[in-house]
Amino acid sequence: MANRNLNSARWGANDEYYTVWASVEREMNTYLEYDPDVFRGKVILLPCDDPEWSNFTKFFALHFTDFGLKKLISTSYAPNSNAGAAFYTPTLFETEDPGYDEDKSLERGRVFTLTPEDVSGDGRVDIDDLKWAYLDGDGDFRSAEVTALRNEADMVITNPPFSLFRAFVDWLMAGGVEFSVIGSSNAITYREIFPLIRENCLWKGATGNSSDMVFGIPKGAPVKAADRAKAERLGYPSDGHQDYTRLGNSCWFTNIEHGRRHEPLQLMSLADNLKFSRHEGVRGKGYTRYDNFDAIEIPFVDAIPADYDGVMGVPISFLDKHNPEQYELIGMSAYGQVPAEVKIAYKEGHHRPYVNDVAKYQRVLIRKKD
Structure with missing residues (x-):
C-alpha cells in the first residue's frame, strides 16, 4: 500500500x-x-x-x-x-x-x-x-x-x-x-x-x-x-x-x-518495576538505553516507570491507551520521525531503535508531563 x-x-x-x-x-x-x-x-x-x-x-x-x-x-x-x-x-x-x-x-x-x-x-x-x-x-x-x-x-x-x-x-x-x-x-x-x-x-x-x-x-x-x-x-x-x-x-x-x-495509565514506579514487574526482562534487570536515541527502551506498555522524567521508547500499542494529559509524544522511530535533539550518531540509514547493536521494533518516543 x-x-x-x-x-x-x-x-x-x-x-x-x-x-x-x-x-x-x-x-x-x-x-x-x-x-x-x-x-x-x-x-x-x-x-x-x-x-x-x-x-x-x-x-x-x-x-x-x-x-x-x-x-x-x-x-x-x-x-x-x-x-x-x-x-x-x-x-x-x-x-x-x-x-x-x-x-x-x-x-x-x-x-x-x-x-x-x-x-x-x-x-x-x-x-x-x-x-x-x-x-x-x-x-x-x-x-x-x-x-x-x-x-x-x-x-x-x-x-x-x-x-x-x-x-x-x-x-x-x-x-x-x-x-x-x-x-x-x-x-x-x-x-x-x-x-x-x-x-x-x-x-x-x-x-x-x-x-x-x-x-x-x-x-x-x-x-x-x-x-x-x-x-x-x-x-x-x-x-x-x-x-x-x-x-x-x-x-x-x-x-x-x-x-x-x-483515563490515565495506572503504572508502577521505576523501583517497583525492578522489584515486581511481571516481565522477566525488566524485573531485577532494569532498562537499557538505545544506541541511536537518547532514551531508554521500554519493551512493554505496563512496564513504563511512572516516575521517570526522561524520554522513553514504548511499543506503538501505547497509542491505544495514550492520555494526552499524562504523556507527551516526542517522536516515532519509523520513517525517521525522531527530533534531532534525541538522535545519537550511529549508522546512516537506520531509523529503527537499536540496543547493543540489535534492532528493536518500531517505538513511539514519549516523555511524562509535569
Whole structure:
C-alpha cells in the first residue's frame, strides 16, 4: 500500500471490506457516552457507503431521530471503479426504482440523502425515507462533487479504502470536519499520520484496538480459511449475501472526543518495576538505553516507570491507551520521525531503535508531563 500512486489508484481486492453493525455501534456509543449530543444538529457524510451494504448508513438512518441529525448523506463508488465490480449485480432496490439507468449503473457512483422528511408516510424517519440519485462521476472522494458534500458536512464517518488511507486523511483534514474512520493500525507510523497524532489533531478510537475486527466481503471473494474460521468463531458465519473475514490490525482513527482517552495509565514506579514487574526482562534487570536515541527502551506498555522524567521508547500499542494529559509524544522511530535533539550518531540509514547493536521494533518516543 505504501508504494501506490494515490492520485490515480482505485480500489483493490484488499479494500472491499464491509464493517459489521456491532463495530459501528460500539464505537459510536463511546462518543455518545462522552457527549449525548455529539451528533445533534449535525450533517453526517458517509462516503464509500452504499446503503445496500453499509451498516454505517443503516445505523445512522435507524437512529436519525433520536440522535437529532440534521441530514445524512451517503455516497457509493461506481462498481466499475473498484474490485467489487467482479461480484456486482444490481439489486431490486435499484432496478425497480424509476430512476434506474442500466448505462449508468456500473459507471456512476450514487448519493443517498436522509432528512427529517417522512417520505414513506409511515410516521417515522428511517432508511425507507432515503432519496437517491446517480452522481455525475464514479464517487471518488477526491472528486469535486463528493468534496462539495464534505464541505457541507459536520462529520465524516466511514471505512475508507485502506490503500488510499493517507490520501483520505489528508482530504479530511483539508475539510476541517470531525471524523471517525477505520484504518490499519500500521498507519500510526506513517509520516503523514503520526505528526497529526503528536499534535493532538487525531487519535485512536475507543474500540477495536489490538483486537480482531470482523468485516463482510463480497460473496465468493477470496478469503483465507483461518480468517474465515476466526470470523465464524466471533459469530459471523458466511451467509447467502456475503462472506466474512477478520483483520487483526484494524482500528478506528478519530478527532471526536471519547472519555477513554483521558483515563490515565495506572503504572508502577521505576523501583517497583525492578522489584515486581511481571516481565522477566525488566524485573531485577532494569532498562537499557538505545544506541541511536537518547532514551531508554521500554519493551512493554505496563512496564513504563511512572516516575521517570526522561524520554522513553514504548511499543506503538501505547497509542491505544495514550492520555494526552499524562504523556507527551516526542517522536516515532519509523520513517525517521525522531527530533534531532534525541538522535545519537550511529549508522546512516537506520531509523529503527537499536540496543547493543540489535534492532528493536518500531517505538513511539514519549516523555511524562509535569
